[in-house]
Amino acid sequence: MEEKVKLIRKRLEEANDRQKSYADVKLLEVVNPVAYRIALPPALAWLHDVFDVSYLKKYVSDFAHMIDWNSLQVQDPGVVMIEPISVLEVRKQRLRNTKVTQCNVQWDQYTKDNATWEDYNEIHQRFPHLFNVFNS
Known part of the structure; x- marks a missing residue:
């Protein structure tokens, strides 16, 4: 044993x-x-x-992952302000019994591969200029 x-x-x-x-x-x-x-x-x-x-x-090292730390805007210690630069796609997603609208957002300092799905209403309210492409 x-x-x-x-x-x-x-x-x-x-x-x-x-x-x-x-x-x-x-x-x-x-x-x-x-x-x-x-x-x-x-x-x-x-x-x-x-x-x-x-x-x-x-x-695995990849130059696309490099971020210029000096260009990041820091509000409070631990809170980094990264702005969205474009909305790539909009979709309606079923979550349980509700349909929610989401948008795929590309963020500053990141590639399209790192885009994230966010709540459409929240992004549209804070960054309406990103939706000009979809409204025209």
Whole structure:
């Protein structure tokens, strides 16, 4: 029985070491087997620095993912203001017994692949100029 426990511990350590190599971040501390404390850049010092290992994944470098941090508008610490630049599509979506209108929004600093579906009424109220294409 004791040998099985040792074998399980060894395999857990090996798996833990493999997971460490997936993240290109500096690991400061293993808080517990599933939580790591990582080093963050000074600009993100306000962010909680302990992450569940399931959130840390291998990253493949892609220039499309690069964001110019200096151009971001920060309102309060932790609140980044990113403006929508276009509405790509509008759809009606059935959610349970209701139909809601949504729009696919491309955000500043992001590609079309990173567009998100947002509530049509909220986006239309805050950014009516984005809908000129659909109204003409």
